[in-house]
Amino acid sequence: MILEVAILDVKSGQEVGFERAFAQAQGIIASMKGYINHQLQKCLEKDSRYLLLVNWDTLEDHTEGFRGSEEYQEWKRLLHHFYDPFPEVDHYTNTLISSFPPE
Numbered sequence: 001m002i003l004e005v006a007i008l009d010v011k012s013g014q015e016v017g018f019e020r021a022f023a024q025a026q027g028i029i030a031s032m033k034g035y036i037n038h039q040l041q042k043c044l045e046k047d048s049r050y051l052l053l054v055n056w057d058t059l060e061d062h063t064e065g066f067r068g069s070e071e072y073q074e075w076k077r078l079l080h081h082f083y084d085p086f087p088e089v090d091h092y093t094n095t096l097i098s099s100f101p102p103e
Helices: 015-031 060-066 070-082
Strands: 002-008 033-040 048-054 089-093
Touching: 002 060, 015 033, 015 070, 048 060, 060 089
Parallel strands: none
Antiparallel strands: 002 048, 002 089, 033 048
């Protein structure tokens, strides 16, 4: 499993429109092969910043499957015009799994 991390800076004053568009767009990503789950978090210190976290089965499910799909074109149409600057996306894998309290 990999974690996609994107910091989304939305144009000031367009936060409500972005959140409405994301509510529509999340159904697109959730329907894709390899999708596990996602979270969209709003920054407390910067009103127009969001953090998107998406878990995928594999890196290729995101970079090739989703981004290479027709559905991605609709995702772009709904969301990409809100961003300034365009977000950088990174991918992470678990290096340590812990359980607290220790078993």
